Amino acid sequence: MKYSLVDNAKSEPFKGGKGNCIRCGQETIAKCGTRKVHHWAHTSLINCDTWWENETEWHRNWKSNFPKEWQEIVHIDEITGEKRIADVKTSKGLIIEFQNSPISFEELNSREVFYKKMIWIINGKSFKSNFHILHALPNPKAEFVKDIAFMDRKKDHEGKLFFRYSENEENAIMVLVRSVNDLKDEINSNYIGHHIYDWVRPRTVWLNSNCRVFIDFEDDGIWELQTYDKRGLRSVRKYSKEHFIKRAKE
Numbered sequence: 001m002k003y004s005l006v007d008n009a010k011s012e013p014f015k016g017g018k019g020n021c022i023r024c025g026q027e028t029i030a031k032c033g034t035r036k037v038h039h040w041a042h043t044s045l046i047n048c049d050t051w052w053e054n055e056t057e058w059h060r061n062w063k064s065n066f067p068k069e070w071q072e073i074v075h076i077d078e079i080t081g082e083k084r085i086a087d088v089k090t091s092k093g094l095i096i097e098f099q100n101s102p103i104s105f106e107e108l109n110s111r112e113v114f115y116k117k118m119i120w121i122i123n124g125k126s127f128k129s130n131f132h133i134l135h136a137l138p139n140p141k142a143e144f145v146k147d148i149a150f151m152d153r154k155k156d157h158e159g160k161l162f163f164r165y166s167e168n169e170e171n172a173i174m175v176l177v178r179s180v181n182d183l184k185d186e187i188n189s190n191y192i193g194h195h196i197y198d199w200v201r202p203r204t205v206w207l208n209s210n211c212r213v214f215i216d217f218e219d220d221g222i223w224e225l226q227t228y229d230k231r232g233l234r235s236v237r238k239y240s241k242e243h244f245i246k247r248a249k250e
Contacts, residue, residue: 001085002055002063003072004028004040010068013038023074023085024048052085053101058123058218062098063087065245077114084114090248093117105205112211121222122206124215130200131215133223135180137235138190140228145190150180152196152233193238194228207234214244 003010004019011019017030021042028040037057042048063071066088073089076082088096095118097111112118124131138145151161162183167176180187206213206225215223221238228235 001028001040001052001072002060004030010072013040021048022072023083053099056100058100058125058216059087059098062121062216066090066096066249075115082114084111086115086118094119094248096121096248099123102203103205105208108205108209112209119212119214120206120209121214121216124217124223127199127201127203128217131217132198132200133236134196134198136187136191137194137196137228138183138187139192140194142186142190144186145229148183149231150196150229150233151177194226194235195238197234197236214239216241 001021002012003022004013004017005011005022006017006019010022011017013030013032015030015032017032017040019028019030019040020026021028021040026048027043029043030038031041032038037055037060039055070088070090073086075084075086075089075095086095087098090096095115097115097118098121100123137150147164147166149163149165151163161177162180163177209225213225215225215236217223220241222241222244223236223238226235226237227233
């Protein structure tokens with residue numbers, strides 16, 4: 001934990017520090033060594049929140065983008081009284097959870113049901129080499145896109161293909177396929193960050209989330225997993241981190 005209560009004030013760890021857990025009230029001690037990020041730990045060695053994962057510099061850096069009073073907030077279920085520590089809870093009640101390690105579908109679903117209004121930011125560093133950002137796509141709301149069906153060619157990174165509904169009769173078995181290069185100008189003039197992607201050995205739990213999922217590959221951007229069109233084409237959309245953080249603070 002980044003914070004514990006010291007004299008009833010939310011405090012970061014300091015050498016020799018003692019405090020009380022913001023969730024359960026039990027005694028905590030500051031861990032300020034050189035191998036791990038400085039943090040608070042329960043003296044009983046029992047983590048009172050089973051959803052909590054060991055914090056890394058990646059977690060700490062993301063949290064630090066938000067006001068102190070939004071970080072590590074105890075969220076309480078109004079019906080059951082269950083308490084959990086949210087990584088970030090904005091002034092509008094949006095929960096932002098930062099996930100570095102793999103997670104089971106059961107835990108993902110439990111968190112989403114509990115928090116309800118939430119988004120995920122996951123650390124993509126460990127699978128970056130398996131995640132291929134392919135060709136750009138136009139704004140899915142652009143007028144000309146209504147007549148276009150892009151094709152997902154995961155095994156052929158150069159197979160940038162699409163077909164026009166208007167060029168094919170209803171119920172036609174064969175479709176006239178074209179190169180996406182034919183749409184180069186239209187795509188460039190209507191580009192707002194969307195791309196086809198190929199995720200080799202995907203972590204499918206994230207593809208089944210009911211909340212918005214953003215992947216951080218530890219550069220200046222952040223990629224949201226999205227469904228692009230009515231055919232269910234999977235895509236990602238890139239936002240600058242600066243833009244994302246600004247919007248989250250609004």
